[in-house]
Amino acid sequence: MTRLGYGEQIRRWRVEKYKEKDSLNNALSSAITVMNARSSYATVITAGSKAEGLTCYYESDRDELFVLEVILCVETGISLHTIPDGIEVYRMDTCAYSGHCRLLLERQTRKHYDVIHNALCDNGHGEILLSSSLFLDEMSAYFPTDSSVVNHERAGPSLPISAGREFHTDIVFALRCHCPSILQRWASRPRHWPSPVLVQKVVSLGANVTAVGFKESEYKHMEWRIGFNTGESELVNNLNETQAKVYVMLKMIVKDVLRPSKKEITSYVMKNIVLWQAERNPQNKFYAQSLLHWLHDGLRALRTAIVTKQLSYYMIPERNLMAASGLTYRQQSHWVEVITDMMAEGPRVILGLPKIRRAIVASPEPMLWYSMKRMELEMLELEHTNRLVPCLENGVLDKSDPILKEIRRRKREVLMEIKLRMIEEGYVVNGLTDILDQMLK
Template sequence: MAEGGIGCTDTEIGSVPRHSSLYSRHSQNYVESVSVEICTIMTRLGYGEEMRRWRVATYRECDRLRNAHLSNRSAIKSIGTLITAGSKGEGLTCSLESDLDYLFLLKNVICLEAGINLYSKPDDLNVYRMDTHVYPGHCRLLLERHTSSCLKIIHNALCYNGNGDVLLSSSLLLDEFSSLLAHTGVRKIVHHKCVGPSSPISVDGILHTDNVLGLRCLCPSVLHRWADRPRHWPSPVIVQNVVALGAILTPVGFKGSEFKHMEWRINFNRGEAELVSNLNDTQAKVYVILKMIIKDIIKPKNKEITSYILKNIVLWQAERNPQTRFSAYSLLHWLHDGLRELRTAIAKKHMPYYMIPERNLMEAGGINNRLHRKWVADITDMLEEGPGVILRLEKIRKAIVGSPEPMLWYSKKRMELEMLNLEIKKRVAQCGYENDFVNSINFRIEEVVIEVRQRMIQEGCSVNDLKYINDAMLM
């Protein structure tokens, strides 16, 4: 994306940027007052900065406890390290609002870009060399050192290319990983069709998880190119943190490649999680609202437009603009700006990946001409609609229509319920379900849900199912 392409403003008044189209039918004071009100509502819905950071810390602690105490209880956990990823790991969704995303980093494997001396790495590591002469942001993996610690699922995914080289096949390893997931544990697991690098499963028909296998990767040249870009954000300290977290390879090739079954995608999951956790309150809320717009209004059926594209839009906004411009007063401006960038990305079928701009996130995205025209027109209508587009989002609309006092009461109960459920998750990771503290938390959860049911009955609602109320509050 060219300099100044994203986040450009027509005029600015004080520290709040302006787009003429946003203010053509509404005064600046009106737009700013609505922005502040929406920010407040988003906080009450559980998207405030304090709640976001609490979720991030809790999920990280759950991961630490699981990896420390459960490594010998499950075949899948014995092969590597589990990390909560996606919107849960970023603290941007409630407990049942979306599926859980897990990243499994395989142990005893390292992938190196050209120029890194493999003999500088411990002898017990299986080493693969990255061949990046493929589509930007992707690579092939050539075996350079094989050890006795090679995992069975890795060994089964090795193949020859006919020229004396041994390559690691992304599609074969994904099949091996999916098979391992399907036969793990004693509970009923339903394995679903793989989507990209993800192996989705349902546990007991209730818990839905997207599971992605990853290989540790050292590609300092890619990270240094990102780090050396001129920017307003993030700070130099955060930039160095992201560089230190390194990269991960996931088993998915470029969709348009003839050899995609042998290709891997370069990702920066942990670095991007660090970046998202350092977005300010307004930036994070813009990201969440953009995701609501995709879910409630655009409604892509085959993930032609993903939340990942929206994340990249917000990261570009943050990098290219002074942080002082992102405040509660400017939320609608940046939402409007994000929609314009999404419309441009769809129209041109081009969205540069934030970490590797040469990679086009819209390439081979599957948007046909009919959807292309429809979505461009839909977003144009939303831009013309201005602040009113917010009312088309069910969750926010209900919060606006609801009376302030009941909404505030409900918000407190919902946040307490989410905290209690995540505390159980943490305690179970530490010592299992048979625990007095877990039982006491469950007792308090029941008390909270009963309180909510009583209030609902007083206000004329006939719902009595406690589980239904609990689940609905956490969605």
């Protein structure tokens, strides 16, 4: 697992570099808005597997959360006097399906944005609601297009885009949410993990709402989903090495073995299974030699979730992550049989995962060499991405920057070393860009 890019060193490196990228981009955005005498509109946060450091550079889509800073959603009982006048406030009506809410306009600011104003609706009872469906329509139309960027069909609250052959990003617009009662219910649960200090940090990171309702709700076009992206990333980043590798392997099983066609089961389900494992069991039980035990335990939990169509959301247990999953009886029967067979295989279960199987059968020395080169390339690529931000001025890149030049020089040098070795080993070799893409998948 370490040689495939899931070791602690590269995992921690990725986490820090994506945090650094967000900080640089948001600082640049703030500087631009200050110069233009405008208020900051959104804070960009890397979320999902990239924020958790558990995927290689091109291995999966990037999830980016655009949190609008001009709006705050609050629970009933929160005094408006505690909220600055320049913030538009919506009251959360949590009578919707668990983990979802409707947003009632409580206080509008004199200066408001058209994308928000155009999504407001009268519910016929003298109340103004913010429609999640209209909001997403407005953001889709507002979102800038570029000749180098391809916009794809909406997926839930996400506006997917791609640039080039390997660069795919799921953009989700979110509103800040102040829901202390929900977070306190989570924080007060008896648990083995996380520690009290980490619990309070997660609480301090707060929540957000995204523009997607419950699939089977009559009012889904008006509903918003409550989420805790930054808090969940913090929790995953504090899993130990064994727990993180169980999470990665469960995701591999879903992607490479079960292969759902319409996201009937997602990696998010796997994340919640691992978080429940961590909370309910003493940390000293998660060590290297116990990895297969916990993998089997995770498979057992997944099998139960498929059979019962029930898995509680870690942050709001009343929300069922398997509700409206679209699972058919045929899929249930097939996947239960597949998982049961995998569990019966014992340690050989890992040989059913193509990526791990190839690493096991590969010759140790070449595998280690390519692993080290892959790690260096990814570190260089992350450094290169972050260095681009301070080298931009008025949209023009300063290519003379010595650090940027040195990163590019070393990256080309490493790619040439890989190319020469591949030629020596009899492989058909394409250009350096193709080699980079393949190494960082």
